[in-house]
Amino acid sequence: MPARERLLVVALDLFAEHGVSGTSPQMIADRLGVTKAAVHSEFPTMDDLALAVIAPALDRLGEVADEAESQRGHAARVESVLAGVVQLVVDYRKMAATLGFDPVVVRLVRAHPALRDLQRIRRLLGGFAPDPGSRVRMAVIAGGLMMAGADPAVAGLDNEDFHDHLLAAGRRILRG
Incomplete structure (x- = not known):
C-alpha cells in the first residue's frame, strides 16, 4: 500500500x-x-488531512446526483438517489460511522463544494418545496443512513446484507 x-x-x-x-x-x-x-x-494541516480522508465520499455525491438527474420521472430519480446514497454508506461504512458527526468534519463539509451536491440530492429526494412530511422523511433518511453505518447492532452484517436491508428500509421510509 x-x-x-x-x-x-x-x-x-x-x-x-x-x-x-x-x-x-x-x-x-x-x-x-x-x-x-x-x-x-x-x-x-489537520484540516487538509481530514479533507483527504473524506474526499472520496464527497466526490461520489456529485456522481450520485448526476446519475439520478439523468433518470426519467420522479420515482426513478428518487430510487436512483436512494440506491446511490445507500451504496455510499456501505462503501464508506467506517468513515460514515466515524466522521459523520465529527464537528471538524461538519465544518469542512459545510465549506466544501460538495455541499451543493448534497443539496441536489435532498431536492431529488423531496422536491423543491417539500411538505412537512417529506422534510421529516428526508431527515430520517439522512440521519438514519449515517447512523446505520455507526450502529454496533449492524456491524456484523456483511456489506451485501447491510446494503439490501438499508435500501429496503430507505424505501419504506420514503413511501411514508
Missing part, C-alpha cells in the same frame, strides 16, 4: 478512536513509525 494511502487509513483509525480534534500529527506519525515532519509534508 502506498505511503499516502497508509497515512489516510491510519488517520481514519485514529479519528475513530479520538475524533479529528483529538488526533495529532504526532499520534499518526507514531502509529506509522515515521516522523511528524513526514506527516506534515504530506498534509500541512
